[in-house]
Amino acid sequence: xxxxxxxxxxxxxxxxxxxxxxxxxxxxxxxxxxxxxxxxxxxxxxxxxxxxxxxxxxxxxxxxxxxxxxxxxxxxxxxxxxxxxxxxxxxxxxxxxxxxxxxxxxxxxxxxxx
Amino acid sequence: xxxxxxxxxxxxxxxxxxxxxxxxxxxxxxxxxxxxxxxxxxxxxxxxxxxxxxxxxxxxxxxxxxxxxxxxxxxxxxxxxxxxxxxxxxxxxxxxxxxxxxxxxxxxxxxxxxx
Numbered sequence: 001x002x003x004x005x006x007x008x009x010x011x012x013x014x015x016x017x018x019x020x021x022x023x024x025x026x027x028x029x030x031x032x033x034x035x036x037x038x039x040x041x042x043x044x045x046x047x048x049x050x051x052x053x054x055x056x057x058x059x060x061x062x063x064x065x066x067x068x069x070x071x072x073x074x075x076x077x078x079x080x081x082x083x084x085x086x087x088x089x090x091x092x093x094x095x096x097x098x099x100x101x102x103x104x105x106x107x108x109x110x111x112x113x114x
Numbered sequence: 115x116x117x118x119x120x121x122x123x124x125x126x127x128x129x130x131x132x133x134x135x136x137x138x139x140x141x142x143x144x145x146x147x148x149x150x151x152x153x154x155x156x157x158x159x160x161x162x163x164x165x166x167x168x169x170x171x172x173x174x175x176x177x178x179x180x181x182x183x184x185x186x187x188x189x190x191x192x193x194x195x196x197x198x199x200x201x202x203x204x205x206x207x208x209x210x211x212x213x214x215x216x217x218x219x220x221x222x223x224x225x226x227x228x229x
Binding site for chain 2: 004044046093103104
């Protein structure tokens with residue numbers, strides 16, 4: 001059974017703070033790591049797909065890094081805004097599991113206070 | 115921007131009843147998926163579907179579950195005889211290819227409550 005863990009489970013920050021959270025995954029048999037942003041009552045929104053060790057991706061104020069050797073990815077938000085409040089999910093695609101089986105972490109719930 | 119849609123947004127049913135959850139994937143996508151999230155738990159994979167066949171399914175996806183692409187646009191998940199433990203948010207997703215680097219686009223989910 002693949003274990004994907006995210007920490008912290010929840011986070012409260014003030015507007016303007018920068019923050020980061022972690023996704024840990026099995027370091028063997030790595031194919032890809034997906035990050036999603038999920039606001040209540042909306043569709044989970046794809047942020048990044050990360051595939052190479054050392055990958056660093058950026059989308060506006062959000063960026064992510066990947067370390068496949070030690071099995072973790074960090075998501076960073078610079079200068080958090082209230083509209084960044086959401087659940088951030090990571091999902092791992094293991095080698096040997098074909099056809100789209102993403103294994104999700106439990107998510108980090110971010111609340112940004114004005 | 116194309117999006118995955120799901121209907122209904124909420125469904126309440128009695129234990130033992132059949133339910134059909136509907137999804138309209140992004141129109142040029144070829145791979146389709148169902149996931150679910152039981153309240154307080156992780157999102158978990160149920161099934162993937164390509165070329166009118168199930169490609170992979172999890173141990174959750176037993177004989178009570180079935181999927182179908184009845185026409186060129188809809189993708190459905192049927193639960194034949196619902197149990198209390200089937201209460202969850204059910205997500206449909208689609209992707210252009212089945213490659214690990216390909217983004218899966220999710221719908222907003224159907225909240226199913228089995229009483």
